[in-house]
Amino acid sequence: MQLTPQMRLTTQRQIILEELGKVKTHPTANEVYDMVRKRLPRIGLGTVYRNLELMSETGIILKLEVGGTQKRFDATVDPHYHIRCLSCGKVNDIDIPVMEEINKTAAEISQYQILGHHIEFSGICETCNSQEKEQMVN
Amino acid sequence: MQLTPQMRLTTQRQIILEELGKVKTHPTANEVYDMVRKRLPRIGLGTVYRNLELMSETGIILKLEVGGTQKRFDATVDPHYHIRCLSCGKVNDIDIPVMEEINKTAAEISQYQILGHHIEFSGICETCNSQEKEQMVN
DNA sequence: TTATGTGCAAAACATTTGCAGGAGT
DNA sequence: ACTCCTGCAAATGTTTTGCACATAA
Numbered sequence A, B: 001m002q003l004t005p006q007m008r009l010t011t012q013r014q015i016i017l018e019e020l021g022k023v024k025t026h027p028t029a030n031e032v033y034d035m036v037r038k039r040l041p042r043i044g045l046g047t048v049y050r051n052l053e054l055m056s057e058t059g060i061i062l063k064l065e066v067g068g069t070q071k072r073f074d075a076t077v078d079p080h081y082h083i084r085c086l087s088c089g090k091v092n093d094i095d096i097p098v099m100e101e102i103n104k105t106a107a108e109i110s111q112y113q114i115l116g117h118h119i120e121f122s123g124i125c126e127t128c129n130s131q132e133k134e135q136m137v138n
Numbered sequence C: 001t002t003a004t005g006t007g008c009a010a011a012a013c014a015t016t017t018g019c020a021g022g023a024g025t
Numbered sequence D: 001a002c003t004c005c006t007g008c009a010a011a012t013g014t015t016t017t018g019c020a021c022a023t024a025a
Helices: A011-022 A029-037 A045-058 A101-109 A126-137 B011-022 B029-037 B045-058 B101-109 B126-137
Strands: A062-064 A072-074 A081-085 A091-094 A113-124 B062-064 B072-074 B081-085 B091-094 B113-124
Touching: A011 A029, A011 A045, A029 A045, A045 A062, A101 A113, A101 B113, A113 A126, A113 B101, B011 B029, B011 B045, B029 B045, B045 B062, B101 B113
Parallel strands: A081 A113, B081 B113
Antiparallel strands: A062 A072, A081 A091, A113 B113, B062 B072, B081 B091
């Protein structure tokens, strides 16, 4: 873990990062808490929030501001897009090439200083789709 | 307002829709509440939430699941993209042509049934940018 | 008249924060 | 030792909900 000089390498931080790295879904803070708690039963939810926030500020992980009610976290920091299932809420990566050039287009037509962009697809995942089909049969 | 048969046209609904239509920013529920309250001082925040939710389900308005802590609402329902200021949090439309074809690309490479996509640019708006410059001078 | 909607207040969630004690360096 | 960090619990901010009364159709 890349830390700032005064940022300490604690057990909690190591384990949060390890657990986040294990999954390809993009867990919410509470899901990370559940994962980490299996190894560190006394960890507090506040510690999880504080460290996820800190790591995303440092750039070690990504905080995803996707749809739904909760923020999600991603151990993969290089630019990529996401897809969210409107039925179960799960968020996955989608392997569509990142369009760096549209930032320039945006800069030309807007008064903003453009810092980046994110694409979120929405749909129904395979699992939810097959569950719907089952229900139609019944 | 296009209503379902059993959906009543109340004063509250008319005014919420009128006020939302007046602005080009994309207000949060609380901002809509403040706008509407000037004309209907006794309206409840719950009513505003209930109706914004209902209207977005009906398709009369759009609920924007953009970054930040609050949902935002948009009276313009035809597809378009947004840009959010990371400094003040404001969300505006950005007039970049909608790329309908990337839904097909997404459908080809993923197992999801694709329903749509949304692009959110992030940056610093003109107002915040000039404020920053002022501060650097001081 | 009667089902739907509203105002109000409480509840439910998600997230942040204050503080006293604990631990990395 | 000296900070920074943690667990805990309380606070905060956003959204939802239950219920008695009001109102559109």
